[in-house]
Amino acid sequence: MILAADLDEIDCRLLTLLQHDGRISNQELAAQVGLSPSPCLRRVKRLEDLGYIRRYVALADPVRLGLGLLAYISVRLDKSSRAGHEAISGFAQAVQDWPEVIQCYAMSGDMDYLLRIQVSDLAAFSHFAMETLMRHPAVVDIRSSFALLSIKETTELPVQPGQGASS
Template identity: 50%
Template sequence: MPNQHLDLMDRRILIELQANGRATNHEISERVGLSPSPCLRRIKALEKQGAIQRYVALVDPEVLGLSVSAFVRVRLSGQDDRHLAEFENAVAEFPEVMECYLMSGEADYQLRVLVSSLGNFEDFLRHKLTRISGVSQVTSSFALRPIVYRTALPIAS
C-alpha cells in the first residue's frame, strides 16, 4: 500500500498500534480522537490493505539465553537466479537467522543471527550456513551491545 493512501488518522492509529499492539480498540480510539466504531473500521481496512501485516509479542532475547548477536556477510560463487533462490530458501529455514537482506556491494547477503553462545554460532556456521551450495565466503562481526533497537517504523503524523 503506497504511503500516500494513509491519511493523518491512519498514521496516528498505526503509531498507537506500534507502541502497544495489545491496546484495545477503545484505548486507541481515545488516543487518536476518534469514536470506537470508525476506529475499528480503519484498523480492519489497514489490516486488509496490508499496512498491518500481523501482531506479535517482542520477547527479550536475554531472557531466553540468546546473548550472541552476529552480523554475517555472505558472498556466493554465482549470483544467478538459481544460486540466489537456493540460498534464500535455505536460510529461511534456519531459526537462528533473524533477518536476511540481499545486498549491493562486496557481500551478496547480510544476515543477523541470534544464538546462545559462540559455540552455537560456530555450529551454525559449520553445519548450516557454509553447507549451502554456492556459499563461497562468510565474514562475521559480533555485536557488543545494542545502542538503538527499534521495532516501530518512523511514521510522520
C-alpha cells in the first residue's frame, strides 16, 4: 500500500489541482504540473486506483437550492441497557436514510455523534429534530448550534510530499 508519505511532488500537485477543479482537462492539468498528457493521465489513474481520489462530484449551492439553514447537532445515545445497545447499532444505519444529514461523525467526549444538517429553515430543522432525530429509540439528548456566517468552507485537503501515515 502506498501512503501519503510515498507521494512525490507531482502527485501532490495533481491532487491539489484536481481538488480545486475536478473538471480540469488532462491537457491543462499536464501543463500545470510539467508533464505530457499521457504520463499525467497515467498518474491520475494511479491516484484513483490507489484510493487517493475517491470520486468526482459537483458541489451544489445550498442557498440556491433553498437549503439556507446549516446546523450542527451533538447527539447523546442511551448506552445503559441491552435495548439501548441494540438501538445504538441501528443509529448509524438510520442516519444513512436521513437526507437532511450531510455529515455524521462518531465523537469522543460526552456526546456520541456530531451531525451536520442542511435544511430550508428553522421550521424544517424543528421538524427533523423533533419528528425524526428525537424519535429514534437510542437518542436521549441533542444539542444544536446554528451557523450564522460561513467564514471558510472548502473540500480541498492540504497535500504535501512526505506527510501522512507511515507504514
